[in-house]
Amino acid sequence: MEKVRCMLSNANLPKSFWAEAASTTCFLINRSPSVSIKKKTPQEVWSGNPANYSDLKIFGCPAYAYVDNGKLEPRSIKCVFLGYKAGVKGYKLWCPENRKVKEGTPGVEEPRYKARLVAKGYSQIPGLDFTDVFSPVVKHSSIRALLGIVAMHDLELEQLDSPRQWYKRFDSFMTSHDFKRSSFDSCVYFKKNSDGSFVYLLLYVDDMLIAAKDKGEIRKVKAQLSEEFEMKDLGPAKEILGIEILRDRKISKLYLSQKGYIEKVLCRFNIQSAKPVSTPLATHFRLSSALSPQSDDEIEYMSHVPYSSAVGSLMYAMVCSRSDLSYAVTVVSRYMVNPGKEHWKVVQWILRYLRGTTDVCLQFGRTEDGVIGWKATLQTTVALSTTEAEYMAITKACKKAIWLKGLFSKLNEDLQISTVFCDS
Template sequence: MVETETGLKVKCLRSDNGGEYIDGGFSEYCAAQGIRMEKTIPGTPQQNGVAERMNRTLNERARSMRLHAGLPKTFWADAVSTTAYLINRGPSVPMEFRIPKEVWSGKEVKFSHLKVFGCVSYVHIDSDARSKLDAKSKICFFIGYGDEKFGYRFWDEQNRKIIRSRNVIFNEQVMYKDRSSVVSDVTEIDQKKSKFVNLDELTESIVQKGGEEDKENVNSQVDLSTPVVEVRRSSRNIRPPQRYSPVLNYLLLTGGGEPECYDEALQDENSSKWELAMKDEMDSLLGNQTWELTELPVGKKALHNKWVYRIKNEHDGSKRYKARLVVKGFQQKEGIDYTEIFSPVVKMSTIRLVLGMVAVENLHLEQLDVKTAFLHGDLEEDLYMIQPEGFIVQGQENLVCKLRKSLYGLKQAPRQWYKKFDNFMHRIGFKRCEVDHCCYVKSFDNSYIILLLYVDDMLIAGSDIEKINNLKKQLSKQFAMKDLGAAKQILGMRIIRDKANGTLKLSQSEYVKKVLSRFNMNEAKPVSTPLGSHFKLSKEQSPKTEEERDHMSKVPYASAIGSLMYAMVCTRPDIAHAVGVVSRFMSKPGKQHWEAVKWILRYLKGSLDTCLCFTGASLKLQGYVDADFAGDIDSRKSTTGFVFTLGGTTISWTSNL
């Protein structure tokens, strides 16, 4: 077959020492045809590495397909055959992501005829094989393709035989293992008989019009599960894509007209709002007895500070002007001004896990915000700070602030706040989760409460609203709190809950829009994949000339990667692998690397509404793991990834080299 289809002669056959290869008749045939036989040494499969690697790939994929469908082991050969069929029609890494079938035949491969292995299928019964009142179809199970023959292959369990057919309706949502739930009455299928395609007429029509495809190709590639309709042509106006311009001020962190310093705040058109925000901050600081004025001791240095201004967008669309006094902590010296600085925050996977529990068990979900959280932490070192700009006490200009409580910007501020909060939670009977030290749980007779802490943001989940309100009162007595009511937003992620349908969505669509706008990609043409198969990124594509290095120095590569990474970590597992790949070239990104980053942004443009949706299905936890076996071009290392789902919704994922 190989010699006939390619015009080339088989010169060598490499195999192991299996009896089927060293049999006298086979050896004599090869000798007569001039085919050299190479036999590997026993116990050394690496000498035939390409074939052994493919054997493993076939076996693993076939096993997965068979187990997913729930078919018995007796169908292993069908699963392997189907796996080989699919591999020949999928992109091949050694062939530079080209499709083997297309390279072999020189014809374009279609995919519309591909179906899920082991799914329920309703096979049409010819009129001469049934009476007028018999059913027009019977339930079978799809087990493969016809290869050199037309149609599909099916397992007819009722008659215990394998049949072939081309007039079929597939139900790809139901597998063999779910066959008990399939109703044997196929009256509904009979009513859909108009969907069956007259394959002969369709084939003849296509051949007459096109002339390039033969009947075999057409018969194997017609999707028999849907009616044939004419292709709809787009009426959209085609416009050239807008390229990223490096002169954009992409490094600005304050893109919403926020002042950079105290003087700018006083000259801003909203100066009155900024002044009110600074006064509120100072009232909190003084009311909390954060410092006391004193003379600076000999040998001590006073830390500097600055005002930081932000405009907060609330979930209801309103804007809140916020000013924060921040200490310049980079002036601190280890061992003198601080020792330990580590402070935990709740893990993203814990947040998603709790949200899944909220959806399944229909729990209340409330949110609290701690006003000036770091001010509650008690300092263990003697620290001094100059008086805040704009609020220097008249007549005491020479005095400095001796800090009694921690302030934002201090290296130990997060740690001191967490220690105080942790002690309080233990006092009121909450237990800290061992695997996440920012998750606290308290059990009651018929209910429980879960509290998650991310610096100054809190989520509280529980079935008893009275218990939750009691916890809020206890927290408000100890700390200055702001009750935000039912949770609407956490860490820039929107929480959209539909109690009627029992769903809870976690979305970052607004964040993604800001990212696209920041990199001038909000008008880019969307794509359907996170990273195109034509991207084969390597270190060889890094800049080699001074001109290329100068060009890439103006491209915000690291900034874009950081923005993508936050979306990936929070709600977008679909871009985890793509972001991991482009992150490998942070030190020396080239033009191709930047094109890949823009491709990911274009993918996000086309999937703005993609989010995590938790339903009330179940609390069943499932995990999946896979590796690409030496997929990195430069190091030949493997990329490993895992996904864990709760009730079918992803809660934890990673993609690592």
Template sequence: MEGNIAYCLLTEDGEPSTFQEAMNSSDASQWMAAMQEEIEALHKNNTWDLVPLPQGRKPIGNKWVFKIKRNGDDQVERYRARLVVKGYAQKEGIYFNEIFSPVVRLTTVRVVLAMCATFNLHLEQLDVKTTFLHEDLEEEIYMLQPEGFEEKEKKNLVCRLNKSLYGLKQAPRCWYKRFDSFIMSLGYNRLNADPCAYFKRFGENSFVILLLYVDDMLVTGPNKDHIEELKARLAREFEMKDFGSANKILGMQIHRDRSNRKIWLSQKNYLKKISSRFNMQDCKPISTPLPINFKVSSSMSPSSEEERMEMSRVPYASAVGSLMFAMICTRPDIAQAVGVVSRYMANPGREHWNAVKRILRYIKGSLNVALCYGGSNFLISGYVDSDYAGDLDKSKSTTGYVFTIAGGAVSWVSKLQSVVATSTTEAEYVTATQASKEAIWLKMLLEELGHKQEYVSLFCDSQSALHLARNPAFHSRTKHIRVQYHFIREKVEEGTVDMQKIHTNDNIADFMTKAINTDKFVWCRSSCGLLET
């Protein structure tokens, strides 16, 4: 019994983790209906045929996965049961060849939301009901019959799969290829900047953009009819679920105020969940993620076996991972702090764990902060900063940059540089080069979405890095800087990137590289479009 107790703790939201558990739960009838619905969809789709197992072949297993779907306000919408193949039993070459499938970049999603806000576009959301079940399989795969739905007279037969199923390693790729060829046949262009973004122009001033993240789609454009036409054609080809106006994508909530042309992107529900998962729901909130001049190093990692044992009971990696997801989606304000604590994933000490708890306390105090896009300025500008040799372990410098558009951040990075810089100039110069690559990509993305921008301004607070980028004169002190970092020079010369001096006090990338005081931190945060809602 003891094992079961621990096991039941693992599922959140009261979702059963096995078929047995579902059948014994108080919602057994809802779960049964959900499984029935799934099996019917699979049969309708002709997903498998029952056949005797050929000699020398091993069937792979499957399991039921149960999920309670909730809407934006956290209310129960429906019960969902999925039959999932145990794809981890597949061996490459026998069961599959290629499995890579692209998903839309989060930066692209944010840029498109900024466009919607600024130009007051329609924004709709769709999802494909049985994404992975449409695909014809190239490989020969046998599977056991689904638990609870074995056919009585045919107990000894197995399912030979005709169509791809959830859990198969090649499933996402099969689906992407099929969707891609269909949408291209409707005259949409796949963007070079992002292979999961599609664009079609209708005459002078109308267009439709579609973003694909596995089975979630965002569709936007100025003309409702063109969007409806696309939805109708998709519905004829795939089983679609139309959500109407978008209010949620990848766990991020989208709030709109069309009269003021503003869009807010937040993860309030997700952050509340992680606060309670790590027992921090009642902690005292604080105003910055890390104290000013905060430094940690690997010397704080456990030295004794005792300490190691104590730390092994701490959910360090999952806490950092949960924070990282928030940081990547909507929270540039914790990027620097999460970057610091993630370096000690392999062997965290007490101090490192305290730092993680501190970030959670900061999150508690800023649950209502959301990324806001809106405003008439639809130009990208970038801010770069670096913290010279800020890492105590290897003396590496930290790169930080933020790109904003329509008043909100769309792209940000805070990470250790791969080379050890020998001067602040070099550290800033390396940062500027990394940022200029992102600038060029953003410029290309916007151009493909119909917004040509001549150059991207990069604001930098290091006078010497600026001179170096603008002035190709050879200097004995810079001869060791690797050739690859002179990329920024070419871009400045050809006019793609315009580097400009900015005072440190006005540089919003400051909080991407080090722990700073509350006033400056709050200013940087709001300059990135992170506002209290």
């Protein structure tokens, strides 16, 4: 930390840039000779390649980032050098004028788009990507958990929309009105009323769901929000994130359906008239990387096939409501980089399966049998036996169950985890 303090002091940068200074410090230490390893650098010992000192710059020195504002406008903007970006040929710069890190300019960084579904968000590391900002999004499991509570207790469920960015003030506003934010999902808010009932609010970017025992409580929350923000009342919740919300309150049932979304996907890939199949993945498919294009003709053919788009569309359906697609989508996702004709046939097979199961949906009711979470993925570590693999899988399942138990406890529901089953 002594080096970090010196670098921040020399560059006259505030403490908020400690992560960038620490990252640069580690970068330099890994490229500095060490007596303990016979005057070699840690990078050379680790990778076998000598360190390259030609791209080293002074932390906090002036730097100029390329901008394209027109023929008569300046071609660069003055910034401050903040360090290096792993895997990218360029530097990380800070622009004092708009107080933002410059992105997407030659020699700086590849553009990072605002993420709404953040893959492995838990893997953010202080000093590398911990300061990245994303849109506020609730977990899909949290949405299904709340809708399960709504169906079980026959709660009122309505929806709001905000046409502009406002989350910076939203959290402080909610807490000032006696709402508490869940420690298990930062986009879940709840408030306990004097009569013991609860009001729940889920936030996804600028869309929200509000659930309560009676509409009076919902109207009260809507009025409070409308006084502070420009809100659009969407009435009873009918759809969120492309998922249709269907209710039959006479029998206390709530359904989550993606029929409309799936039909659009089938039309986009010209499968709307194909013959349906009964399984998401047939046993006769034997996929491997050896089936990737080998000849120029195959490469040319696959360059016109929307493989990635189709897999992405299937993945969204799987994440939201179609747990039956989990394994099949995981299989075809492995070959996104260089798919072949056989891989594309499997994707078409999955689409044909959807063709015959567009009406399949998730169901929640008064009984405790609603599906909330699922996952199918390759293990990131190599197991030495099937028993070890089963323990790894069951550990992941238990971690998810413990998280759900904590989430439900915050929502005033007691989730009992009695038995966890596992097979090979």
